[in-house]
Amino acid sequence: MIRRQRWLGPVMFMPAILYIAALVGLPFVMAFFYSVGDVKVGSVGYHFVGLRNFISVLHNPTFQIAVRNSFIFTITSQILVLVGSTTLALALKEAFPGRRFLRFIILLPWVAPVSIGSIGWKWILDSLYSVISWVLVRMHLVKAFDTPVWLGEPKLAMMSVILVHTWHMLPFATVILLAGLTAIPKDIPEAASVDGAGFFRTLFQITIPMMLPIINVAVLFGMIFTFTDMTVIYILTRGGPYDTTQVIPSLAFFTGILGSDLAEGAAISIFLVPLLVVVAYMVLRSAHRAEVT
Amino acid sequence: MAVVETRKLTKVFKRGHLGAVNNVDLESREGEFLVLLGPSGSGKTTLLRMIAGLEEPTSGDILIGGKVVNDLTPRERRIAMVFQSYALYPHLSVYNNIVFPLKAQGVDKEGQRKQAEWATSLLGIQHLFERKPRELSGGERQRVALARAIVREPSVFLLDEPLSNLDAKLRASAREELEQFQKRLGTTTIYVTHDQVEAMAMGDRVVVMSQGVVRQIGTPTEVYDEPADTFVATFLGSPPMNIIPAEGVIAGFRPEHFLPPGVAERMGAHVSYDFHITHSEYLGAERILYGAIQGGPFDQHRVISRIPATHDADLADGSVHTFAVADRDLKFFDPQTEKRTTVRRLPS
Structure with a gap:
């Protein structure tokens, strides 16, 4: 019995370890390996080239735009997600007829494959057939021949990409915050109301501070998902127009896979690592420090 | 204020x-x-x-x-x-x-x-x-x-x-x-x-x-x-008030008013019953006696008595003694409404 238990544990662990090693660990090591070599799609040899790829990437103006965009994309969408999900979580906590249905509807963007959702948005934001433009024309806010080209103008394209990504991330954060919110005993807000606190005082001095640990978790996940994501950008704008919506992951993909320069693509994606380590460390630390009831 | x-x-x-x-x-x-x-x-x-x-x-x-x-x-x-x-x-x-x-x-x-x-x-x-x-x-x-x-x-x-x-x-x-x-x-x-x-x-x-x-x-x-009804009478007090249905009335008396021989004689007008003690609890300051009335109109009706532990009568489990309740400690309730009614005599 005891002898059997000695190997049973490791065996049960094996699938998980293999999975992580093969699909996360190996590609990660290979990315490091490629980034200091001269590998291209179809090339056979490997030559160590030191930091040449990194230097070339740092001098690339498109990379500089992508870094800036990555921050704008992540920070703006996370602020929107945070405000939106807090509001939604507070609203969905209350009992009202149709709450279950509404919860389901709000979860949909997260459950539906992001590519399908993004393709839907591509039509919504189309230069000719956009329903948003149609509505604006009918409301006489814009002229029919002068509708905004949502995905074709740099500023509008960035806004569109951020909004679609926010739409996609919102349900996840809402569900996490809703869980945090329902964990607050109902006595606490009741005590606050008896103590004379109004809605906003209760919200900002009691509810949100008590939710802070869970908000941190939601932000941590949100930032990591956003920093590393390129689906929405790939489908909506392909980084365009003129690379103005390019972010680090999409640039790495276009350079390394579509542009065949595996080495430089790997070098670009390696730049994500220190960023993500810092983000993860900061948020984990603050989550650890925050009061947990 | x-x-x-x-x-x-x-x-x-x-x-x-x-x-x-x-x-x-x-x-x-x-x-x-x-x-x-x-x-x-x-x-x-x-x-x-x-x-x-x-x-x-x-x-x-x-x-x-x-x-x-x-x-x-x-x-x-x-x-x-x-x-x-x-x-x-x-x-x-x-x-x-x-x-x-x-x-x-x-x-x-x-x-x-x-x-x-x-x-x-x-x-x-x-x-x-x-x-x-x-x-x-x-x-x-x-x-x-x-x-x-x-x-x-x-x-x-x-x-x-x-x-x-x-x-x-x-x-x-x-x-x-x-x-x-x-x-x-x-x-x-x-x-x-x-x-x-x-x-x-x-x-x-x-x-x-x-x-x-x-x-x-x-x-x-x-x-x-002076409990207003049988609920108040039985909810307050531990053990609760003894409730006995008599003809056309419910009678109630608290366990501490259902007293052993020797005490009963000193309390003036009273009714007495033979109390068969089945078991008792010693709680330090007092004793709780559980048992049933024997004979008379309330034969086999379960009642509880609560007496100070200082009372030294020999009240062993299984024994039968004549316990008594003073008239003034008897409460009466209407059997329909269970509310208090006027005082009556109780058959013994």
């Missing part, structure tokens, strides 16, 4: 179902310690929450200081409440917990400090100011909750089983302390409990509730000695 009054107050949670609180008429007196006592599900907490403004009445009125407050929010009612869980804000220090109601009221920093020091000095917890609630013991939490309640000198105190989270030993001292504390402040207090000992010990008057209805309102002596 203010008087709390309810008029025909009713709360129905599910339409078509029996109300949690039904037509409750209640009037507290100035500075009074009023206890709402009842088993769980009797509606006492719902009643308190309606007074606090946390629950909306289905019908009826709530008056505080003579003014109808039905449509006022809890903050506008100027009441303070201590919750069963204490509901301290876990992320705030003790000091910030206590001054929270003052901040909400817009009291300046100076005033907050002064009031907090006054409230905490009454409760002896100034040294805890910097602590967080999770670093406090149960008794300390209860005091912080009390300090938070009194800090803005509310017109009414509402307390929802504030002692039920304390261990038994602490509860007795906290009970006495709380009572003294209320007397000193003189604030009208409504206190919810299911513990009859708390109710009897602390209440100026006790409101006995069952199934959403007020069964009796009276001083502890009144509700114990």
Whole structure:
């Protein structure tokens, strides 16, 4: 019995370890390996080239735009997600007829494959057939021949990409915050109301501070998902127009896979690592420090 | 200071179902310690929450200081409440917990400090100011909750089983302390409990509730000695009052009034029964004797007797003795309504 238990544990662990090693660990090591070599799609040899790829990437103006965009994309969408999900979580906590249905509807963007959702948005934001433009024309806010080209103008394209990504991330954060919110005993807000606190005082001095640990978790996940994501950008704008919506992951993909320069693509994606380590460390630390009831 | 009054107050949670609180008429007196006592599900907490403004009445009125407050929010009612869980804000220090109601009221920093020091000095917890609630013991939490309640000198105190989270030993001292504390402040207090000992010990008057209805309102002596119906008679007192259905009437007498030979003879007019003791409990200060009446009109009816442990008669299990109840200790109830009726003779 005891002898059997000695190997049973490791065996049960094996699938998980293999999975992580093969699909996360190996590609990660290979990315490091490629980034200091001269590998291209179809090339056979490997030559160590030191930091040449990194230097070339740092001098690339498109990379500089992508870094800036990555921050704008992540920070703006996370602020929107945070405000939106807090509001939604507070609203969905209350009992009202149709709450279950509404919860389901709000979860949909997260459950539906992001590519399908993004393709839907591509039509919504189309230069000719956009329903948003149609509505604006009918409301006489814009002229029919002068509708905004949502995905074709740099500023509008960035806004569109951020909004679609926010739409996609919102349900996840809402569900996490809703869980945090329902964990607050109902006595606490009741005590606050008896103590004379109004809605906003209760919200900002009691509810949100008590939710802070869970908000941190939601932000941590949100930032990591956003920093590393390129689906929405790939489908909506392909980084365009003129690379103005390019972010680090999409640039790495276009350079390394579509542009065949595996080495430089790997070098670009390696730049994500220190960023993500810092983000993860900061948020984990603050989550650890925050009061947990 | 203010008087709390309810008029025909009713709360129905599910339409078509029996109300949690039904037509409750209640009037507290100035500075009074009023206890709402009842088993769980009797509606006492719902009643308190309606007074606090946390629950909306289905019908009826709530008056505080003579003014109808039905449509006022809890903050506008100027009441303070201590919750069963204490509901301290876990992320705030003790000091910030206590001054929270003052901040909400817009009291300046100076005033907050002064009031907090006054409230905490009454409760002896100034040294805890910097602590967080999770670093406090149960008794300390209860005091912080009390300090938070009194800090803005509310017109009414509402307390929802504030002692039920304390261990038994602490509860007795906290009970006495709380009572003294209320007397000193003189604030009208409504206190919810299911513990009859708390109710009897602390209440100026006790409101006995069952199934959403007020069964009796009276001083502890009144509700114990002159119960309005069989529910009050059996709910108060431990062990409960002996209830015996006689012809056309229900008779009741408390175990401590069902007394052994030798005592009975000295108490004037009385009725006596042969009491067959089946088993007994020795509780230190007293003995509880369980058994049944033997012979006569109430043959085999189970009754309980409670006698001081100092009574040295030999009352062994299995033995039969003639026990007696004084006429003045017999209570009679109507068999239909179970309410008190006039005194009668009881066949022995």
